[in-house]
Structures are given as C-alpha cells and as structure tokens.
Amino acid sequence: MIKNLFIAALLLALPFTAAAKGDAAAGKTKAQVCEACHGQDGKSVDPTYPNLAGQHDDYLQKALADYRSGRRKNAIMSGMAAPLTDQDIKDLAAWYSSQDGLKDLSIR
Amino acid sequence: MRNLILTAMLCSTASLMIPMQAAHAAGDIEAGEIKANTCTGCHGIPGYNNVYPTYKVPKIGGQNYEYLIVALKSYRADERDHPTMSLQAQSLSDQDIEDISAYFASFGDE
Numbered sequence: 204m205i206k207n208l209f210i211a212a213l214l215l216a217l218p219f220t221a222a223a224k225g226d227a228a229a230g231k232t233k234a235q236v237c238e239a240c241h242g243q244d245g246k247s248v249d250p251t252y253p254n255l256a257g258q259h260d261d262y263l264q265k266a267l268a269d270y271r272s273g274r275r276k277n278a279i280m281s282g283m284a285a286p287l288t289d290q291d292i293k294d295l296a297a298w299y300s301s302q303d304g305l306k307d308l309s310i311r
Numbered sequence: 312m313r314n315l316i317l318t319a320m321l322c323s324t325a326s327l328m329i330p331m332q333a334a335h336a337a338g339d340i341e342a343g344e345i346k347a348n349t350c351t352g353c354h355g356i357p358g359y360n361n362v363y364p365t366y367k368v369p370k371i372g373g374q375n376y377e378y379l380i381v382a383l384k385s386y387r388a389d390e391r392d393h394p395t396m397s398l399q400a401q402s403l404s405d406q407d408i409e410d411i412s413a414y415f416a417s418f419g420d421e
Contacts (some may be wrong), residue, residue, distance in 0.1 A: 250376060
C-alpha cells in the first residue's frame, strides 16, 4: 500500500521534474551566441526573430529541444540547438524567462 | 550628369520606400482584436498548460509582428507540428493573420 502510494507520488511528480529550472546566471553566459539575433536581453534585433524575454521557461525548453531533435525545423535554429546539452537548454530557458518582456494576452 | 540624376532619383525613391517598410504593421489592430477572440482561450489565461506534452502555452503579447506572421503561416502550412494550432491557422486568411499579428504585437507598445 505504502509502496504503491510512493510510486504514485513519483509518477505524479514526473512532469514537474522534467521541466526543472536551470541556472539563469549560467544561461546568460551561454546565451552570448543567441544575442546576435535575439538581442542582449531577449528582445530581438530583427522583427522576423521572436522576442524571448519573459517567455515561459518550459515553453523555451520545449522549443530548443524540438529544434535539437528536428521536430521543429529552422535552418538557423537547428544548427544552434544541435550542440546544446539538456543542462544548457534549462539554463538558457531560465535566463530568458527571467527577463521582462512578453505578456499574456489578458493583461493589458 | 545623367548618372547623377539617376542616382538621385533612385535615392529619393529608396528613402520613400524605407519608412513604408519600417512602418509598424500592415495588419489592422482593431480588426485583429476581434479576430483574436479564439486565441485568448489559451493564450489569454496566465499559466495555462498545453497537454501531451505539458508545457505552458507561450506568451505572445508583445511578440514581433513579422515573427507572428511567419509562425501562423508555418502552422497553417503544417510546417510546424502542433495539431491545434494548425487547425486554428487553417481557418485564417492572410489578412486575418496580419490583423491578429498586429494586435498581439501591439501589446509591446504601451
């Protein structure tokens, strides 16, 4: 009984552990390559590139993981994401999500 | 001399064109606000989750106009893999996409 409860708790916790937060300070250092297009603080230098500042941490992780796996295709981003480790992705997402920028639509 | 005049003409045409291209958006923000009603059902609820897999629906308020157009057209063409977004985008005309994108982008203005 207790063992089952323990397993259930572990299973419930799984989706949260998968999106664990990275280190924003480490992410800032790793983001130097990204800055050329996405701007120093995640506000893009070219309007065809997305702003990243304030985007949700887990969405950024998913976007980078999808570029890395090829599920999301973009000539520039595929090359950029290819060498990233899982930790790099978490750190970068932590950095950009901690910046002030994008908003939910309801807040006006 | 003739070359100079031609150059001057080209330059003046170019200078006329640049502000037009840099101008904010071809889309209509007010029309976009109405057309974007459906979008707010997911993108307008802070912290709302996508499911399978679970991650937060991205914030698009203040996103760049040009990028939003690229994103919506990619979903419409099934070049970006998200069944719900593809379905939504497939009901949109180019004008709808421009209006909606102008509305979302306008969140960064104030």
